[in-house]
Amino acid sequence: MSTLFQPVRAGRYDLTNRVAMAPMTRSRARYDGTPGALAALYYGQRASVGLVITEGTQPSADGQGYLSTPGIYTDAHVAGWKPVADAVHAHGSRLFIQLMHAGRMSHPDNTPHHRTPVAPSAVAPGVPMFTATGMQDIPVPRALSTAEVQATVADFRLAARRAIDAGADGVEIHGANGYLVHQFFAPNANTRSDQYGGDIANRVRFALEVAAAVADEIGADRTAIRLSPGSTAGGIAEGEQGPDLYRHLVAGLDRLNLAYLHLMDQGDEALLRDLRAAWHGTLVLNRPGRPRENIGADVASGLADVEAYGQLVLANPDFIARLQANAPMNAPQHATYCGGAEAGYTDYPALA
Template sequence: MSKLFDTISVGRYTLQNRLAMAPMTRSRAQPDGTPGELTAEYYSQRAGVGLIVTEGTQPSEDGQGYLFTPGIHTDAHVAGWKKVTDAVHAKGARIFFQLMHAGRMSHPDNTPHHRQGVAPSAIAPGAGMFTMTGMQDIPVPRALSTDEVRQTVADFRLAARRAIDAGADGVELHGANAYLIQQFFAPSANTRTDAYGGSIANRARFAIEAVRAVAEEIGADRTAIRLSPGITLWGIDEGTDGPDLYRYLVAELDKLDLAYLHVMHQGDEALLADIRKLWRGTLVLNRPGRSREQVGSDVASGLAEVESYGQMALANPDFVERLKAGAPMNEADRASYFGGGAQGYTDYPALAASVVQAA
């Protein structure tokens, strides 16, 4: 495990260790999408890791899916996030904003403009969405025109620039978990007949164009993407050629010299091995449900350069110190994951100073 605590170069930065905080939606932003008062404290508490990837942050009004999620497309958003980045940098960590366009995983009641969600095709996900009036079925989205797809690429570019203005060290595009970018990958969500649908190359086109636009705007060494090959959330079915789509996509992304590739691993070991071969840069690997005993194994084996953690980083603001000390971990409180205030957000206890010193 000791290799986890070594520094590593990622993009244009040197991380203080090889641990990352995975992106986790917390739904604690103000109604206009500006980070709330506790957000700077929340992230700075967890800045013992080398890299923080923020919760999904919408690049436009159309990109919002859930209640009280943050944005990075207005001046107020930039000002709010600047407090967060300053607090994280004061602790020595790096912070990448995750740019998340929810696509069809949205409800009009949750967005500033109250419009129908947008997606590759007019196909509903067959899922519910929590709104201020309770759970509602997600309605059929509106299919983006070809010009609107290109405008959405431009939205990602502008959001990336605003993230840098807010002090972010870089951005990670959310290409996972059944949101817009992954919706383009899946034939169950994408039945387009233009340049963004049909073949593997066409279904991967939107992701590649969005990543390339962001890299052109802020630098490839400050640009990353997260993928979740094989995930089947909310009506996503990538089809029998899904693994080949990811082989093609990763090979194309590898040409861009990005800061890192963040993979949420779903169990296809052969595909993961192929991704590792195709991706010559930094691989950040997230294995949901990874046990305490498995921490560090992927870095030790050389499969990944960085390991990312969600629940353990959420529930343990001193995650790195606990690992070094061999100390027990707090358990995450699922009831407080989304919405609310300090409970389950900034009130998780840290180790007593005496325990850390004894280690």
């Protein structure tokens, strides 16, 4: 495990260790998408990890999917994220804001504008979503026109600039977990007949254009992307071509020289190793549910350069100290994951 505590380069930055805080939606932002009053304390508490990746943050009004999620496209959002960046930097860590456009994974009741969700195609995910009045079926989304797809690329570019304005060190494009970028990959969510649908090259086009636009705006060495090959989240079915799509996509992303590639493991070890071989930069690996005894194994073997942890960092603000001391971990409080105030957010105890 000692290799976890060694520094590593990610883009233009030297990280103090090889542990990242994985992005986790906490639904505690203000109604207008400005980070909540406790956000700086929450992220600052956990900044002993080398890299802090924020919760999914919408790059536009239509990018919002869930209740009380933050944005990064207005002056108020920038002002709200600045204390977060300052708090993380004060503890020696780096902050990447995750840009998450939810696409069809949204409900009109969850957004201030109450518009129909947008997506690659007018295909509902077939799963319910939590709203202020309880669980509701997600409606059929409105298909983006070709011009609107290109305008959405521009939204990601603007949001990346605003993240840097707020003091963030970079951004991570959310291309995983059933959200908009991921929806373009899947034949059951993308039935388009223009240049963004059809064969593999067309279905990865949006992801590559977003990554290239963000890299052009803020620098490739401050741009990252997260992928979850094989994930079925949000009703996604990638089909038999799924592994080949990711091989094609990662090869294209590799040519952009991004700060890091963040992979969320879904159990296909052979594909994971293929993608590691195709990616020549820093690789961040998140294996949900990793047993305590396996922490550090992927860095030690060279499969990953950084390991990302979600629930363990959520519940243990002093995660690094607990690893180094081989101390027991706090158990996460599932009932307080989303919504609320300090309970289950900023009140987890540190080691005495």
